[in-house]
Amino acid sequence: MYLSYYGLNEHPFSISPDPNFLYLSDIHREGLANLTYGIAQRKGFVLITGDVGTGKTTLIYALLAQVPQKVRVAFISSPTLTREEFFYLLADAYKLGAIEHKAHFLVRFTQFLEKAYGRDENVVLIVDEAHSLTLELLEEIRLLSNLENYSYKLVNIILVGQPELNDKLSGPEMRPLTQRITLKYHLSSMTFNDTAKYIETRLIRSGAKDIGIFTESAIQSLYEYAGGIPRLTNIFADHALLTGYVRGLKRIDNRVIEECAAELGLSGSKEEKDKDCTRIPPYLRYRGLIKAVLIICISLGLLVLWWDVLMNEGILTSSIYNIFDEDNPMAGHELTVNGLE
Structure with a gap:
């Protein structure tokens, strides 16, 4: 709706993980480096955590876009599965053919790994939303990591999830798995400078000739509301462009962001903070x-x-x-x- 008004070719702030709009902050660049290193060096287990909307899935797609042809990847994004469904998805991803039971899968999978190693291929299993995995499935995944030769892990496993995954792995029954994790990285939120560059990058890649659509005060206000979380930044910026279009504004300032915050039902305005202060007991x-x-x-x-x-x-x-x-x-x-x- 607002594309032609702001001179854009595409929606710059879609929440889909489009690699064409990828912006890697220092934090995300370091996270991607950990993933790349873990695969290249066959490190076995790699753990990536981050709060909701910090760009974990986007990081995975960035990794998939640059892996060489000799890397065979299975990507599971919906891990709320039974054990049988999990093995079925793996068999389908690695083209193992029809399997009848777990023992049948293990035979086929072991043969596949040995052939892949003989062809100098790297086999990778990526599980997104891993905090939703049951303890039973986590144990099955750990057992897959036992498939190795004298020098390398035959399958590299990357678990990606919210911080609750750390809590789940901290239990004594998960100690055999946690001892196999060789690389861990936590994705934190973007800084203010990263947020400004993030907005600018997405505007440029959407075809904007004027990258000053958002004023500095708007970016500051947007950063304070979104907390440097990419997904929230996209939601705020997209809503702000729509509001600006409706109001006939060529520039988005902090007042537009404040209005968007109210429409999105997010607290944090100065008036609400003042009200909160009046509710604090005098002795505090x-x-x-x-x-x-x-x-x-x-x-x-x-x-x-x-x-x-x-x-x-x-x-x-x-x-x-x-x-x-x-x-x-x-x-x-x-x-x-x-x-x-």
């Missing part, structure tokens, strides 16, 4: 001030106590009675230390 809002007052009161009390002790012990006395001595007008300014004369 002013605890810093209360603490400072208490410290001052305690310090004054200790000072008075210290002065009283000095006076009572006779260590320090003042010639206070001489203040009104008319014959000695300077006496009021003298201090003597008893016992030292």
Whole structure:
């Protein structure tokens, strides 16, 4: 709808993992390097985690786009399977033919791996959304990694999932699997600079002649709302372009992003933050001030106590009675230390 208005050829902020719009931040570039290294060096198990929308699946597609022909890949993106369904998908992906049961699959799969190794082919199994795997399937996957020769793993396994996968793997029953993981990497969110470059890159690749559609204040506001998460960034930016088109705006500023946030039902505006502050109990809002007052009161009390002790012990006395001595007008300014004369 807004493509011709902004001079675009394609939708720049689709949430589909289109490799043509791939932007690799430093974080994603490092994650891709870990995946590439794990496959090339036949490291066995590789674990990639990241929060929802941080670009895990996009990273997998970037990997698939650059793997050489001698890499045989099976990619499972829906791991909520029974054991039989899992083996069926693997047999189909590696073209093993019809299988009747697990033992039949293992025979065919072992033969396939040995032939692949003889042809210097690298066999890779990638499981996306691995946090959804049952413990039973995780154990089956671990057993597949036992297929190896004296120098290399015959199958490399990449598990990709949300941080809950770490919790699932932390159980004592998963120790045999976790001990086989040789590479681990966590995808964090993008920085503000990465977000700005991400938006610019996608606008350019969609054919934009004007890459300043989003003002700096808009990008700052968008970053604060999306938290540097690529998927949320796409949702906000796409909604902002639609809003700008409807309102006849050639520039998207922070006010448009604020409006989009309200329409998308996301909190975080200044007004809502102020309302949140009024709901905080007074003793929490002013605890810093209360603490400072208490410290001052305690310090004054200790000072008075210290002065009283000095006076009572006779260590320090003042010639206070001489203040009104008319014959000695300077006496009021003298201090003597008893016992030292």
